[in-house]
Amino acid sequence: MVERFLTQTSFASQEDFKHNFHIRVPENFNYGYDIVDAWAEEEPTRRALCWTNDHGEHIDFTFAQIKERTDRTASYFQSLGIGRGDKVMLILKRRYEFWFSIIALHKLGAVAIPATHLLTKKDIVYRANAADIKAVICAGEPEILRHVTDALPDSPTLQTLVSVGPEMAPGFDDFQQGIEHAVPFVRPAFVNTNDDTSLMYFTSGTSGEPKMVIHDFLYPLGHITTASFWHNLHPDSLHLTIADTGWGKAVWGKLYGQWIAGATVFVYDHEKFAPADILRMIHDYRITSLCAPPTIFRFLIREDLTRYDLSSLQYCTIAGEALNPAVYDTFLRLTGIRLMEGYGQTETTLTICTFPWTTPKPGSMGLANPQYDIDLLRPDGTPAEDGEQGQIVIRTDKRRPIGLFQEYYRDPERTREAWHDGVYYTGDIAWRDEDGYFWYVGRADDVIKSSGYRIGPFEVESALMTHPAVVECAITGVPDEIRGQVVKATIVLSREYRDRAGDELIHEIQDHVKRVTAPYKYPRIVEFVDALPKTISGKIRRVEIREKDGGRG
Ligand code: ATP
Ligand code: MG
Numbered sequence: 001m002v003e004r005f006l007t008q009t010s011f012a013s014q015e016d017f018k019h020n021f022h023i024r025v026p027e028n029f030n031y032g033y034d035i036v037d038a039w040a041e042e043e044p045t046r047r048a049l050c051w052t053n054d055h056g057e058h059i060d061f062t063f064a065q066i067k068e069r070t071d072r073t074a075s076y077f078q079s080l081g082i083g084r085g086d087k088v089m090l091i092l093k094r095r096y097e098f099w100f101s102i103i104a105l106h107k108l109g110a111v112a113i114p115a116t117h118l119l120t121k122k123d124i125v126y127r128a129n130a131a132d133i134k135a136v137i138c139a140g141e142p143e144i145l146r147h148v149t150d151a152l153p154d155s156p157t158l159q160t161l162v163s164v165g166p167e168m169a170p171g172f173d174d175f176q177q178g179i180e181h182a183v184p185f186v187r188p189a190f191v192n193t194n195d196d197t198s199l200m201y202f203t204s205g206t207s208g209e210p211k212m213v214i215h216d217f218l219y220p221l222g223h224i225t226t227a228s229f230w231h232n233l234h235p236d237s238l239h240l241t242i243a244d245t246g247w248g249k250a251v252w253g254k255l256y257g258q259w260i261a262g263a264t265v266f267v268y269d270h271e272k273f274a275p276a277d278i279l280r281m282i283h284d285y286r287i288t289s290l291c292a293p294p295t296i297f298r299f300l301i302r303e304d305l306t307r308y309d310l311s312s313l314q315y316c317t318i319a320g321e322a323l324n325p326a327v328y329d330t331f332l333r334l335t336g337i338r339l340m341e342g343y344g345q346t347e348t349t350l351t352i353c354t355f356p357w358t359t360p361k362p363g364s365m366g367l368a369n370p371q372y373d374i375d376l377l378r379p380d381g382t383p384a385e386d387g388e389q390g391q392i393v394i395r396t397d398k399r400r401p402i403g404l405f406q407e408y409y410r411d412p413e414r415t416r417e418a419w420h421d422g423v424y425y426t427g428d429i430a431w432r433d434e435d436g437y438f439w440y441v442g443r444a445d446d447v448i449k450s451s452g453y454r455i456g457p458f459e460v461e462s463a464l465m466t467h468p469a470v471v472e473c474a475i476t477g478v479p480d481e482i483r484g485q486v487v488k489a490t491i492v493l494s495r496e497y498r499d500r501a502g503d504e505l506i507h508e509i510q511d512h513v514k515r516v517t518a519p520y521k522y523p524r525i526v527e528f529v530d531a532l533p534k535t536i537s538g539k540i541r542r543v544e545i546r547e548k549d550g551g552r553g
Contacts, residue, residue: 001035001038001039001259001260001261001262002224002228002260002261002262004024004038005023005024005026005221005224005260006021006022006023006024006224007020007022007024008020008021008022009228011229011355011357012357013357014355014357014358014367014436016357017229017355017357017370018370021225021370021371023221023224023371023402025194025218025221025402027194028191028192028193028194028217029194029217029218029220029221030106030107030109030191030192030217031103031106031198031217031220031256032070032074032103032104032106032107033107033187033191035220035259035260036048036063036066036067036070036103036259037067039063039067039259039262040063040064040066040067040068043063043262044062044063044064045062045063045064046062046063046235046262047060047061047062047264048061048062048063048065048066048259048264048265049061049066049096049099049264049265049267050238050264050265050266050267050285051096051267051269052267052268052269052281052285053094053268053269053270054268054269054270054271054272054277059096061096061099066099066100066103069100069179070099070100070103070104070107071104071107071184071185072100072179072180072182072185073097073100073101073103073104073179073182074104074105074107074108074185075182075183075184075185075186076104076175076178076179076182077101077104077105077108077110077135078108078185079178079182079183080135080160080162080173080178081159081160082105082108082110082134082135082160083108083109083110083188084108084109084110084188084190084191084192084196085109085110085111085196085197086108086110086111086134086135087110087111087113087131087132087133087134087200088101088105088110088111088112088113088133088134088135088136088137089113089114089115089124089127089128089133089135089136089137089138090102090112090113090114090115090136090137090138090245091115091116091117091119091136091137091138091139091144091148091246092114092117092137092138092139092164092245093117093139093244093245093246093269094244094245094267094268094269094270095139095164095269096267096269097137097139097164097175098114098245099255100179101137102114102251102255105198106198106217107185107187107191108188108191109188109190109191109192109196109198111197111198111199111200111214112198112199112200113127113131113133113199113200113201114199114201114245114246114247114250114251115127115202115246116244116246116247116536116537117138117139117141117143117144117244117246118246118536119147120147121147121150121151124136124147124148124151124155125151125154125155127202127212128151128155128157128158129154129155129156129157130212130409130410131200131212131409131410132157133155133157133158134157134158134159134160135158135159135160135161135162136148136158136160136161136162137162137164137175138161138162138163138164139163139164140163140164140165140166140167140168140172141167142167145163145167145168145169145172146169148161149161149169149170149171152171160173161173162174162175162178163175164176192217193217194216194217194218195216195217196216196217197214197215197216197406198215198216198217198219199214199215199219199251200212200213200214200215200409201213201215201247201248201251201346202246202346203248203345203346203347204247204346204535204536204537204539205535205536206443206535206539206540206541206543207427207443207445207543208543211346211408211411211414212408212409212410212411213248213346213347213405213408213409214405214406214407214408214409215405215406216406218402218403219256219349219402219403220251220255220256220257220260221260221402221403222348222349222371222401222402222403222404223251223252223256223257223260223349223350223403224257224260224261225257225349225350225353225369225371226252226253226256226257226342226344226349226350227239227253227256227257227258227260227261227263228257228260228261229353229355229356230317230340230342230350230353230354230355231253231257231258231263231289231291231315231317232289232314232315232317232340232356233257233258233261233263233289234261234262234263235261235262235263236263236288237261237263237264237288237289238263238264238266238285238286238287238288238289238312239253239258239263239264239265239266239287239288239289239290239291240266240267240268240278240281240282240287240289240290240291241253241254241290241291241292242278242290242291242292242293242296243537244536244537246536247346247537248345248346249293249319249320249537252319252344252349252350253291254267263289266281266285266287268281275296275299275300275302275303276303278290278292278296278300279300279303279305279307279308279310280308282308282310282312282313283308283309283310286312287312287313288312288313288314288315289313289314289315289316289317290313290315290316290317291316291317291318291319292316292318293318293319293320293321293537293538293539294318294320294321294322294323294324294327295321295472295534295538295539295540296538297318297323297327297331297339298324298327298471298472300331301327301330301331301334302471302494305334305335310335313335313337314337315337315340316331316335316337316338316339316340317339317340317341317342318339318340318341318342319341319342319343319344319350320537320538320539321539321540322363322365322440322458322461322462323339323341323362323363324363324458324461324462324465325362325363325462325466326462326465326466327339327465328360328362328363329362338360339360340353340354340355340356340360340366341353341354341360341364341365341366342354342365342366343365343366343392343428343438343440345426346405347404347405347418347424347426348372348394348403348404348405348426349369349371349403350369351368351369351372351374351392351394351426352365352366352367352368352369352374352392352438353365353366353367353369354366354367355367361433361435361437363439363462364433364437364438364439364440365430365437365438365439365440366437366438367436367437367438368436368438371401371402371403372394372401372403372404373394373395373396373398373401374392374393374394374395375390375392375393375394375395376388376389376390376391376392376393376430376431376432376438377390377391377393377423377425378390379391384431384432386431386432386433386434387431387432387433387434388431389429389430389431389441389454389456390429390430390431391425391426391427391428391429391444392426392428392429392430392438393423393424393425393426394423394424394426395422395423395424396419396422396423396424397421397422397423404424407419427443427444427445428440428442428443428444429441429442429443429444429447429456440456440458441456441458441459442456442457442458443542445543446476446542446543448475448476448477448485448487449477449484449485450477450480450483450484450485450486450487450520451482451483451484451520453520453521455475455477455487455520455521457474457475457476457542458475459517459521460475460487460489460513460517460521460522460523461473461474461475463512463513463516463517463521464489464491464509464512464513464523466512466516467508467509467512467513468494468496468497469491469493469494469496469497469500469505469508469509470491470492470493470494470509471492471493471494472491472492472532472540473489473490473491473492473532474489474490474532474540474542474545475487475488475489475490475523475542476488476490476542476545476546476549476551477546477551478525478546478549478550478551479549479550479551485551486524486525487521487522487523487524487525488523488524488525488526488527488545488549489509489513489523489525489526489527490527490529490532490545491509491526491527491528491529492528492529492530492531492532493528501528506526509523509526510522510523510524510526532545533545
């Protein structure tokens with residue numbers, strides 16, 4: 001399918017990619033018809049989804065089956081009055097009904113708003129009102145049903161509630177019954193233009209309240225690079241991205257680009273997550289490609305990998321947070337696999353990436369994706385030189401690239417703040433070396449200013465991670481009268497070092513950092529904790545540590 005959208009589909013080098021990567025944009029592109037149904041017609045028996053759960057159930061869906069189910073779902077949704085432009089929230093965890101529903105909504109030209117199951121009444125009310133949500137399709141679990149039911153009286157636009165089961169509650173329509181009795185689906189006469197909104201995702205909320213990001217119907221095409229040239233997928237691949245469907249990362253790794261590439265998406269629908277489960281899945285299902293955030297790899301390398309047959313695994317990718325070189329090195333030693341890092345946001349597709357034709361530099365995010373016009377800007381707006389820190393920006397003066405969001409929904413002020421004068425500001429600081437590789441420094445908000453130095457948390461965290469006592473850590477600034485800010489390390493100790501938490505270990509760790517990196521960066525304050533504050537999706541929230549220490553949020 002990739003060849004339908006690209007003028008050239010394989011590349012030998014970054015130069016080749018830069019000059020010859022070109023997306024052909026069809027008119028009124030619709031992922032449901034132009035990808036899912038197209039596969040169903042061309043290769044109906046090709047496996048699209050390999051789904052399993054922690055009760056040992058396993059179902060494979062071919063593209064023909066996905067077409068059939070998504071048509072039924074679309075027809076059922078029509079019978080509920082859902083149509084073009086309607087906003088529908090999906091709280092479906094990793095149920096396969098997520099895939100049926102999001103594609104069905106695309107086929108109707110409606111707007112899908114995937115959300116995490118950890119939302120409570122107040123979060124649902126907020127989202128329902130902020131986005132005029134018309135319907136909620138959710139997993140039938142008592143907690144979720146209760147929160148949605150409780151949200152209803154305060155959510156005036158909410159008209160329809162659907163549960164996919166197994167539990168039902170008063171006021172909820174039964175999804176399974178609905179699709180069973182659905183009349184044959186008739187494609188609406190007109191579904192969408194390329195500029196219509198198809199998807200709304202909330203950002204992870206790492207730096208503050210999650211923001212509502214909206215994407216157009218072309219957004220899936222932006223993910224051709226994500227799947228074909230970062231995950232390195234081909235039609236025989238079985239790919240697992242670790243992400244809940246409530247986060248943007250889910251469509252990065254569990255849907256759009258993967259199916260354009262013709263790969264099979266692997267889904268493990270689980271309640272509680274243990275790193276060893278992933279290893280068991282790779283072993284049992286012969287997964288070929290894995291994408292996960294660094295936090296997962298930090299825990300994976302502490303498992304006994306020799307207990308699993310991981311020989312099927314060919315390719316591993318990471319994004320979402322910076323990858324510490326120590327984790328890269330250990331994973332390579334244990335598995336022979338080089339972790340290929342990528343960088344992007346809910347607002348974008350993959351923007352910086354270690355492509356298959358490049359050699360990874362451990363600790364670097366990789367090279368600019370030529371699909372975007374990427375630059376690094378100094379605070380005064382002029383371009384940073386090689387080796388100099390700047391904010392990662394995307395220039396949009398010539399065009400809005402495929403994959404870049406439309407706006408923060410109904411928040412023109414915030415949109416203008418991040419995106420003005422033809423430049424979208426990511427809020428992330430990095431520097432570029434002479435080979436064009438980008439090196440992450442930190443979020444602009446997380447960079448520490450101490451005695452005239454600007455200290456990026458990532459570099460100090462990476463230095464700390466090379467000490468065997470440190471499993472995870474966060475570097476933050478603490479207000480200080482003399483220095484402005486001083487560097488603080490909040491550390492989770494490994495099991496073997498927990499008894500040694502105390503001044504002696506603090507000095508040992510401080511000396512270690514002074515040796516590994518420039519001494520002025522060492523943490524003057526060290527705190528040991530059992531766990532770091534994280535977002536629901538598992539990202540470290542440095543902002544919370546800062547606030548606790550009396551600093552700016
Ligand atoms: P919020 O915007 O609500 O604070 P968030 O920025 O974490 O949350 P996402 O859109 O899920 O929400 O994450 C994008 C951010 O994740 C990037 O802006 C960057 O800070 C971080 N990130 C992603 N990939 C990498 C990477 N490879 N290295 C370092 N940071 C990364
Ligand atoms: Mg963000």
